[in-house]
Amino acid sequence: MSLPIRTLPITEHWDCQGCAICCRGTIFTLSGADLARLREQAWEKRPDFQGVKILQSHGLFKKTYSLAKRKDGTCVFLGEKGLCRIHAEFGFDAKPLVCRMAPLQLVPLDTFAYLTARRYCPQAAAGEGRPIAEHLGRYRKMAEEKVPPLQPATLPPITRRCRRPWKDVHRVADAIERLMLDERYPLVRRLVHGLEFCDYLDQCQLHRLDAGKFAELVPVLEEASVEGAAALFASRMPPRRASGGIFRQVVLEYLRLHPRFVIEASWAERWRLVRAAVAFSRGKGPVPYIHGCFPATTFAKLEEPLGHIGEDVLGPINAYFEAAAASKQYAVLNKPGWALTEGFRDLALSFPVAMWLLRLARGDQQPQAQDAIDTVGALDRGQAYAGLSGYRHRQRVSALGKNHQLARLISWYAR
Ligand code: SF4
Numbered sequence: 144m145s146l147p148i149r150t151l152p153i154t155e156h157w158d159c160q161g162c163a164i165c166c167r168g169t170i171f172t173l174s175g176a177d178l179a180r181l182r183e184q185a186w187e188k189r190p191d192f193q194g195v196k197i198l199q200s201h202g203l204f205k206k207t208y209s210l211a212k213r214k215d216g217t218c219v220f221l222g223e224k225g226l227c228r229i230h231a232e233f234g235f236d237a238k239p240l241v242c243r244m245a246p247l248q249l250v251p252l253d254t255f256a257y258l259t260a261r262r263y264c265p266q267a268a269a270g271e272g273r274p275i276a277e278h279l280g281r282y283r284k285m286a287e288e289k290v291p292p293l294q295p296a297t298l299p300p301i302t303r304r305c306r307r308p309w310k311d312v313h314r315v316a317d318a319i320e321r322l323m324l325d326e327r328y329p330l331v332r333r334l335v336h337g338l339e340f341c342d343y344l345d346q347c348q349l350h351r352l353d354a355g356k357f358a359e360l361v362p363v364l365e366e367a368s369v370e371g372a373a374a375l376f377a378s379r380m381p382p383r384r385a386s387g388g389i390f391r392q393v394v395l396e397y398l399r400l401h402p403r404f405v406i407e408a409s410w411a412e413r414w415r416l417v418r419a420a421v422a423f424s425r426g427k428g429p430v431p432y433i434h435g436c437f438p439a440t441t442f443a444k445l446e447e448p449l450g451h452i453g454e455d456v457l458g459p460i461n462a463y464f465e466a467a468a469a470s471k472q473y474a475v476l477n478k479p480g481w482a483l484t485e486g487f488r489d490l491a492l493s494f495p496v497a498m499w500l501l502r503l504a505r506g507d508q509q510p511q512a513q514d515a516i517d518t519v520g521a522l523d524r525g526q527a528y529a530g531l532s533g534y535r536h537r538q539r540v541s542a543l544g545k546n547h548q549l550a551r552l553i554s555w556y557a558r
Pocket of ligand 1: 158159160161162163164165166245246263264265266267
């Protein structure tokens with residue numbers, strides 16, 4: 144039996160405007176039923192699909208498949224006028240389930256799944272359209288088609304050293320949700336509260352506690368994390384040099400996913416990215432050319448304060464982090480084996496990335512609402528990107544989690 148589906152405890156909005164951005168640069172993993180449906184459609188027999196690869200495989204041993212992309216990053220089935228060829232020729236129901244559900248996604252927990260919006264969609268990122276609850280009936284029907292049915296998530300460890308039952312995972316994730324939705328503080332403070340909370344959890348011998356003691360401990364740590372964070376904002380320090388280098392490597396991963404940056408599958412482009420990776424590690428001199436839409440700048444300039452940012456820019460960024468915390472997706476999606484505290488640190492790391500990308504996008508100008516929507520699109524695409532969920536990235540998050548470097552990055556780039 145499939146899991147029951149709910150909307151988030153906070154309100155998200157979305158309605159499709161048919162811009163087809165979800166068909167550009169987004170990675171959708173196909174199910175066995177999707178692959179069978181595509182085989183039945185026999186695209187290889189059409190003259191315009193002769194020699195065209197329609198599937199892309201991922202992984203060495205346990206292979207997964209997504210729809211192939213053209214050189215410019217668009218889906219191989221995206222037709223003229225921005226219409227899906229599968230939809231146009233066989234109807235909406237013939238499309239892969241994940242495309243029909245996009246940009247909403249299911250986040251399975253233990254006894255239910257949340258239906259939440261992916262914010263690579265500009266409408267969802269801007270919070271425009273009807274509340275997601277109004278789409279629930281239609282999406283419940285689509286979810287019933289899932290083969291095999293939607294299953295509970297794998298129980299994530301709370302810290303690297305401690306695995307406890309779902310009841311305790313919920314206690315911790317609910318505490319993080321409360322910290323992240325606490326409107327008495329700006330987002331930057333809430334993220335640091337969440338990091339402090341995770342650090343306290345890591346320092347405790349959680350595996351030695353019985354259920355009662357654990358239940359008593361969580362609210363104590365939650366309260367202490369708010370008090371402990373104040374000192375970090377008294378004087379904002381830049382990250383240490385090594386941490387800055389690691390951070391810019393993470394930025395470069397997200398930059399590949401930026402809606403304005405299309406990577407062509409060519410050796411010249413790969414070589415350009417290798418050279419960019421070296422320059423990003425050093426973090427000195429001019430930022431290498433990324434795309435014509437990003438103004439030329441230097442790494443030093445990107446360390447300067449952003450100054451005042453309007454509510455129209457902050458709104459989509461705040462909403463992205465609040466929804467990620469409320470859905471608990473950082474703990475259960477796309478990072479097998481990661482502990483809940485590691486997943487939250489990774490989510491928190493994407494905040495200074497967002498601030499860096501805003502600086503890059505605007506040069507000397509103040510960021511606009513569209514810059515924030517594009518930035519949120521890049522963060523959201525990072526969820527399903529292998530470069531941001533593998534061993535190497537886990538090591539980066541772990542290295543930055545030490546000695547308050549993550550909190551320093553957050554407070555430094557929030558200026
Ligand atoms: S990105 Fe959003 S608005 Fe654009 S076509 Fe996809 S779902 Fe519709």
